[in-house]
Amino acid sequence: MQTENSQAEKVPFWLDPKMRAIVYQIGTLCMVGLLAYYLVSNTLINLERQSIATGFGFLHKESSFEIGESLISYSAASTYGRALIVGALNTLLVSFIGIILTVILGTVIGIARLSKNWLVSKLAAIYIEFFQDIPVLLQLFFFYALFYEILPSPRQALHPFAGVFLCNRGLVFAIPEFHLTHAYMGISFLAGCIAIYFLRRWARRRQAKTGRTFPVFSVSVGMLVLLPGITWLAGGAPTAMSVPELKGFNFQGGVNVSPEFSALLLGLVLYTAAFVAEAVRAGIQAVSKGQREAAMSIGLRPNRVLQLVILPQALRVIIPPLTSQMLSLTKNSSLAVAIGYPDFVSVANTTINQTGQSIEGVALIMLVYLIFSLSTSAFMNWYNKRVKLVER
Amino acid sequence: MDAYVQDKPAEELKPPVASVGLIGWIRANLFNGWFNSLLTIVTLYFLWIVVPPFIRWAFIDSVWNTTGAVCRNADGACWSIITTNFRFILFGFFPYDQQWRPLVAMLLLFGLLFYSRNRNHWTKGLGYSWIAGLVGMGFLMKGGLFGLPSVESTQWGGLPLTLLLSVFGLTAAYPLGVILALGRQSRMPAIRLLCVIYIELIRGVPLISLLFMGSIIFPLFLPEGITINKILRAQAAIILFTAAYIAEVVRGGLQAMQRGQYEAAESIGLNYFLTMRLIILPQALKIVIPPTVQQLISAFKDTSLVVIIALFDLLKTSQTVLSNPEWMGFSREAYIFVAILYFLGCFSMANYSRKLEKELSTEN
């Protein structure tokens, strides 16, 4: 067969896959571009017609609305920009506390689901099925309504324990009055954490050298309790508390957790914990029975079997869905707008209503949540790469 | 080694009494060791203090078919709020005498769903029936032909609206999601980039922001004089949202396909579209049926968010009833009722999904 390299037959460009690919892509980009152009030009015309401003200049304008709860100082005279920061901080607050509580509750329920105790396991299954199948917004409304309809006014507040009050203004409880010793207690706690790190290193080295194990876990827990405790005693054992007292129509002193925050936190945690429980259960069950048997037949005790063989393998399966549940909780916190908790979406919504600049407002909302999601994805990818099981 | 070898077959003995039967079961499952026994006792105590008062509130002391005033004097649950306002909660502002139409539409939907449960019925005919059914449902709601008075979409509400948003949402989102998933797998960088950006963007933001976008921003995209009604805007937002999640689900299926399938199709000479349509997609989509049903469940729950943009779905109609002074303060009862409806829907779908998963895994 003759091959004429210098004069290879030219393939007509409409049959050449590479050319086609380029044509398709250019075509798609053109279509998308045209669509975008059409939408944008309409938008600009409409915005002008309705005399709505564009751009982010509104961030420097005075907001003239109050925000019920804020971690930083804020008033109606502050700017929209500051208002949005308050909202973002509130979102972070409820997400952070929510995630911690959810992981704890979800893990407990997930393990309970696998318990050999039939009663506990069945109750866990009912919990999981029940809370997964009811929309989270409905749960938020329900708990919020509970606060307003069941709980009495401050004057007749429920008083379950000394210093704790439950009324329709929220949960009010006493906290220790701030004293310098508390700052030192915080420092000693941090010092304890650092000490634990070095303790673990030392214990591991000692075990490698001599084979003797050291009860690192119990000693660590003891340290985290004793160090701040001793500091407290050394500081004169200050016991002054800021106790809430009924003055007029409401409580003064202590800490007031609003019904909005409580309902939001409760609803989010109970809902997401059901999904976390399933992830934990799936992770533990993913470790084959034979692993446990092999570990036991070597003579390892149950707690070592868990620590050395089961948990490392289970965590690989649990962490990815766990991370996406944490992200889901953060996104669901946006529902705060429905019950009046001033999270980011809530504040942005008010801003949009007042300035009319909906595009900038919605864009900001999307941007903030995108930052959360993308950082979570990046973390998950990094984690997955790190713990990938090595195979052929 | 000694072994006592048995000549005759041994009789089958009964196990020790304490290890089987009811006593054995209780011993093994409830009182197995001191920790479990403690747990059982604590759990039983907890149930004891929670369940009887609840039963008393919900059933024994409850009132069922009275006015609001009577309810306030009663101790128990006021289910009258449901019984008296039943039709409003379920159908919203739909004209009273025409409410048979959304009812028939819902029954049609349930009938199709029920018939579709058996996988042996999954034929092309069923696909066409679904399309006809969906058109029929839309027609029943809208009216305007064949003597049925037209009912504007602003009056649609309650359970039919929730079902409509979910079902149409998923049906329209599915093809879009498949296209996005294929686009994400594509070797053409521009297309892959566009699809990735879309999917990651939509999955990264909460649904509420898309609903806001739908209700506030979509009108700005249109030239003056053209308007889209509110429901359509919310539906569009739900479709765009669900499509991104479906795309990820389908991507999982595509990635699970073995390389050999693509190669076999190529060697027969099939082009891209035929390969996808005849070989890859039928298998990939079958693999991901369970996660797809999960998506349907999520879409069903997510429609509850339209209450925030003031569409009269099931949640909003209940809240409207609660804002009536006569029925104010009975949120618990109203929300429990709505919760039961959602629970029934989601639970049956979840159950079905688990059953499907078992069937499919034993098949492959």
Add this chain to the structure above:
Amino acid sequence: MNEETPKSTDMQAIEEPMIEIIDMHKWFGEFHVLRGIDLTIHKKERIVICGPSGSGKSTLIRCINRLEEHQRGKIIVDGIELTNNLKNIEKIRAEVGMVFQHFNLFPHLTIVDNLALGPIWVRKVPRKEAEEAAMHYLEKVHIAEQAHKFPGQLSGGQQQRVAIARSLCMSPRVMLFDEPTSALDPEMIKEVLDVMIELAQEGMTMIVVTHEMGFAKSVAHRVLFMDFGQIVESNTPEEFFENPQHDRTKLFLSQILH
């Protein structure tokens, strides 16, 4: 027949009992899976157990290291009785090694770490010593070059040899084998059986549940046939294969030796 294998009667004479099972019964729920097992195994003895599936042979050896619990009768391992007493169970498990059908290596640890895990955490041996012992046993099963790989990178036959080394690392007095070659591709069975034969020649007490009759003929002192939860026949390999006594044994042998 291997000339070096002493007769069973000699075993009884010179060695003490390692494992004694007395009238042992076990039920799975209502199902009576082990019906009155009486068995004594002496030190350095090698037993092969065969039988149809469901006969209870795997359950029997899993009772010896308490992976399964027996409801009636006694099991005594190296003088320690197997009861609910956790301390006894731990002691027995340290003396009894087990090799599983599906290897059960720990996929998240390297081969060396798989072996060193037991000595470090159960016998409290310093890491260096544990790793040296691990390398010694890896060399014994001819797989030392794979020491720093992960189980997922090894073939089935290699994994099973590592599993054997892992059990040996705990210096057990008895080795239990639960169908060690049933999950292997045919070309890998020999490498595992060779390791087991070497182990036998060093005098390890072994109980092997298997259908590999060649192995039984070459190293076993006795072959047991189990059916429906009972030991039906027990004999030297030659007698077992050439003169099966019971009809059930004859039937079984005809099915596997085709």
